[in-house]
Amino acid sequence: MAEEDALGRALDLGRDYIASRRERPVWPSATLTALRDALGGALPAGPIDAAEVITALSRAAEPGLVTTTGPRYFGFVTGGAVPATVAAEWLTAVWDQPAALYVMSPAASVVEEIAGAWLIDLLGLPADASVGFVTGCHMANFTALAAARHELLRRAGWDVEADGLQGAPRLRAIVGDEVHVSVIGALRLLGIGARQVVRVAVDDQGRMKPEALAAALAEAQDPTMVCAQAGNVNSGAFDPIDAIADLTNRHHAWLHVDGAFGLWAAASSALRQHVRGLERVDSCATDAHKWLNVPYDSGLVFTAHPAAHRAAMSLSAAYLTRSPEEPREPMDWTPESSRRARGFAVYAALRTLGRSGVADLVDRCCRLARRFAARLQQEPTIRILNEVVLNQVLVRVVPQAGDADAATREALRLVQEERICWLGGSRWHGMEAMRISVSNWSTTEDDIDRSADSIIRAVRRVQSGQTSRASGMP
Ligand SMILES: Cc1ncc(COP(=O)(O)O)c(C=O)c1O
Numbered sequence: 001m002a003e004e005d006a007l008g009r010a011l012d013l014g015r016d017y018i019a020s021r022r023e024r025p026v027w028p029s030a031t032l033t034a035l036r037d038a039l040g041g042a043l044p045a046g047p048i049d050a051a052e053v054i055t056a057l058s059r060a061a062e063p064g065l066v067t068t069t070g071p072r073y074f075g076f077v078t079g080g081a082v083p084a085t086v087a088a089e090w091l092t093a094v095w096d097q098p099a100a101l102y103v104m105s106p107a108a109s110v111v112e113e114i115a116g117a118w119l120i121d122l123l124g125l126p127a128d129a130s131v132g133f134v135t136g137c138h139m140a141n142f143t144a145l146a147a148a149r150h151e152l153l154r155r156a157g158w159d160v161e162a163d164g165l166q167g168a169p170r171l172r173a174i175v176g177d178e179v180h181v182s183v184i185g186a187l188r189l190l191g192i193g194a195r196q197v198v199r200v201a202v203d204d205q206g207r208m209k210p211e212a213l214a215a216a217l218a219e220a221q222d223p224t225m226v227c228a229q230a231g232n233v234n235s236g237a238f239d240p241i242d243a244i245a246d247l248t249n250r251h252h253a254w255l256h257v258d259g260a261f262g263l264w265a266a267a268s269s270a271l272r273q274h275v276r277g278l279e280r281v282d283s284c285a286t287d288a289h290k291w292l293n294v295p296y297d298s299g300l301v302f303t304a305h306p307a308a309h310r311a312a313m314s315l316s317a318a319y320l321t322r323s324p325e326e327p328r329e330p331m332d333w334t335p336e337s338s339r340r341a342r343g344f345a346v347y348a349a350l351r352t353l354g355r356s357g358v359a360d361l362v363d364r365c366c367r368l369a370r371r372f373a374a375r376l377q378q379e380p381t382i383r384i385l386n387e388v389v390l391n392q393v394l395v396r397v398v399p400q401a402g403d404a405d406a407a408t409r410e411a412l413r414l415v416q417e418e419r420i421c422w423l424g425g426s427r428w429h430g431m432e433a434m435r436i437s438v439s440n441w442s443t444t445e446d447d448i449d450r451s452a453d454s455i456i457r458a459v460r461r462v463q464s465g466q467t468s469r470a471s472g473m474p
Pocket residue numbers: 076077135136137138139180182183229231232233258259260261287299
């Protein structure tokens with residue numbers, strides 16, 4: 001009874017939250033101290049009724065929530081959650097399947113198999129590619145590069161899973177200078193230190209230069225993995241995958257593509273040209289919690305080498321019973337054993353959107369990003385720093401007089417303070433920038449216009465010197 005009451009309460013609270021999403025302030029007003037006070041206190045001495053706990057949790061936490069699923073949240077690269085995926089996540093929690101082995105949840109295993117095949121089809125990857133459902137693109141990069149490490153060392157006569165890295169042939173990792181930090185994080189976990197990574201030159205949009213890669217590849221014969229990128233986290237730019245694949249083929253290097261959000265361009269006929277050559281790569285990684293608009297957390301890894309992928313990940317123990325029919329054993333493809341059954345929400349997203357729905361979502365976000373840039377560009381003191389090829393827009397304030405970095409930072413602070421929209425800051429070519437990512441299914445033209453107006457208002461206030469610092473902002 002208590003469980004049903006708590007679920008009913010959560011459903012009511014969830015519905016209210018969803019209904020308020022469009023008009024809630026995008027960034028919360030509660031201070032750190034207020035949140036600690038509201039959520040804190042001593043560990044309860046004994047049990048409290050479940051529904052009461054849920055009500056109190058919601059009351060205390062809500063003032064500290066960022067409306068990341070709202071239509072004017074443009075921070076980081078954050079997808080909203082399409083309705084079917086939220087409902088599927090709730091069921092996933094109710095079902096509570098530890099999706100490591102088929103025997104723990106046949107449905108979780110089969111749903112991964114089906115959703116994995118749909119994703120391979122949607123993204124135009126090789127039909128026999130392997131798939132892993134992980135927490136996010138960081139772990140997807142890690143998993144793919146662990147498969148790369150396995151395969152490159154296997155070809156060199158070394159069993160890294162058995163014999164480790166000490167005494168192993170030296171591995172080389174080559175990345176573009178605009179590599180995402182999670183690739184470096186993944187390589188670090190795999191025994192390749194940040195200082196050992198070879199970085200090659202990129203162009204003004206952050207795209208790896210093939211001639212720089214060619215020179216780096218020619219420098220040594222060591223087993224090599226090359227990490228390219230589809231969708232620069234600032235500019236949205238794509239490395240030229242096809243040209244890079246020509247080079248990695250020639251040098252027998254493993255080609256990995258980090259496509260945390262940019263990989264979804266493959267689902268759009270208008271944008272697919274940006275990922276030309278994707279079908280030739282050895283592995284790639286993306287996030288469902290970004291552009292597929294699945295709730296956090298949900299990352300995806302694909303490899304063209306199932307045996308290497310499985311060898312790098314799978315573990316066995318007497319009690320970890322494998323099924324005789326040889327179904328998909330989810331833990332063979334991920335670094336974790338016990339794990340949430342992430343496949344259900346991905347399945348729900350693909351089923352509710354369909355092929356055309358994913359393409360529409362991606363195309364619409366790109367169209368809205370172009371609208372954002374066009375509106376902002378009309379303001380004489382605003383410069384758009386990147387070519388808006390995808391869903392990312394980099395905005396800089398260039399005042400007639402004074403420090404452009406300080407003006408950009410101050411304008412961003414004012415935008416965040418107004419709370420009509422939320423965007424974060426970054427640096428691009430040594431310049432401060434406001435960073436916009438349009439990644440949410442529910443964002444409309446009106447949301448873009450309201451947000452652009454808020455940014456323009458802030459820029460004008462900075463220009464006229466009418467600013468004052470409020471508390472509680474990041
Ligand atoms: C290009 C790129 N790679 C990797 C990541 C890491 O993804 P996650 O934080 O989901 O693990 C991101 C996150 O924004 C990204 O933009």
